[in-house]
Amino acid sequence: MQPLSITTTKLCKSVPYGDGARAILSDVSLNVRASSITALIGRSGAGKSTLLRCLNGLDTIDSGEISIAPKSETQQRLDVAMIFQAYTLLSRSTVLQNVCLTITLQGTTLTDAHTQKAMQLLAEVGLSDKANAYPSELSGGQRQRVAIARALMLDPGLLLCDELTSALDPKTTVEILALLKRVNKDHGVTIILVTHDMDVVKEVADTVCVMDNGYIVEQGSVIDVLIKPKHAVTRQLIDATTGGALPAFISDRIQANQAPNADVVLKLIFTEESSTKPIIAAVATTFNVCFSIIAGSLDNLSDQHANHMFGHLWVSCTPNDKLEAAIHYMTDHGVGVETLGYIVWE
Ligand SMILES: Nc1ncnc2c1ncn2[C@@H]1O[C@H](COP(=O)(O)OP(=O)(O)O)[C@@H](O)[C@H]1O
Numbered sequence: 001m002q003p004l005s006i007t008t009t010k011l012c013k014s015v016p017y018g019d020g021a022r023a024i025l026s027d028v029s030l031n032v033r034a035s036s037i038t039a040l041i042g043r044s045g046a047g048k049s050t051l052l053r054c055l056n057g058l059d060t061i062d063s064g065e066i067s068i069a070p071k072s073e074t075q076q077r078l079d080v081a082m083i084f085q086a087y088t089l090l091s092r093s094t095v096l097q098n099v100c101l102t103i104t105l106q107g108t109t110l111t112d113a114h115t116q117k118a119m120q121l122l123a124e125v126g127l128s129d130k131a132n133a134y135p136s137e138l139s140g141g142q143r144q145r146v147a148i149a150r151a152l153m154l155d156p157g158l159l160l161c162d163e164l165t166s167a168l169d170p171k172t173t174v175e176i177l178a179l180l181k182r183v184n185k186d187h188g189v190t191i192i193l194v195t196h197d198m199d200v201v202k203e204v205a206d207t208v209c210v211m212d213n214g215y216i217v218e219q220g221s222v223i224d225v226l227i228k229p230k231h232a233v234t235r236q237l238i239d240a241t242t243g244g245a246l247p248a249f250i251s252d253r254i255q256a257n258q259a260p261n262a263d264v265v266l267k268l269i270f271t272e273e274s275s276t277k278p279i280i281a282a283v284a285t286t287f288n289v290c291f292s293i294i295a296g297s298l299d300n301l302s303d304q305h306a307n308h309m310f311g312h313l314w315v316s317c318t319p320n321d322k323l324e325a326a327i328h329y330m331t332d333h334g335v336g337v338e339t340l341g342y343i344v345w346e
């Protein structure tokens, strides 16, 4: 199966609610390139799982269009595989039988070729020695590996993963995400991954789509969205992960209104490209805007990206009439700038 691309146009879905209806998905227009890893991120209840189920045909839409390309002879359902947070393995079947389940569920009789293929997939996910084990004998990470092998049995062109790593510890999460990247590369399969964790996005995705309240509020390359988050929810999700947030003893003192003697507080976001230029020095000499550094952090992006590092720097300065020009200068030179508010230093 070749990798599939998927486009949705203005998907809407609502559910009955009291006398009326409640919107779950509103005008969802999503673009997923073939062979990409797209992360679908948002807070709990945003509509991510519902959208995945609609893409897979497990749930119906009220209006809009879903188009998957290239169209194939076989049923669309078979070209799209799905993995959930709950491992959904049969407890009384062995690992090998679980991997072959997709074949037997279709009513196809298992052949030696199927078994061989299942064994090869188990080798790929590092579980050759567990073929005859039962799910209860496996760790959470190992069960998720079985689920991945099973999903690959029918050579899907699109793999949908719903909170695949949410129940796993950080180390196992990194291992499973590495496996997904390998599967994406070796099998050329397009992956859509639902998560509420920006660290997962940074680790594995090349494109990200942010959902809130049934809407897509932001969509773009991971690096662009991380550097220039447009929506408040995106900023919250970024801040919730390590390095995103300002220490509370400072953020608690930042005010929206400018008091006399107040300094303005900015958050600067550097990429590899902008971090090698003397931008802060240039701003000081050209615009007479001198920054005090409040806090800083460095972050790492997955090796799918051209830029590997990016950093946050929180600074304050006495506002002057050139501040706006200084901010323009910085954004022109690839630095993301967010004005957080005002602070009075005692
Ligand atoms: N079948 C359903 N009937 C009623 N409400 C539903 C149904 N499915 C989902 N919802 C509601 O739709 C919203 C989105 O749910 P979901 O897609 O599970 O969000 P997420 O996966 O982003 O946490 C939630 O408020 C949820 O309660």
Ligand SMILES: [Mg+2]
Pocket: 048, 049, 050, 163
């Ligand atoms: Mg969900």
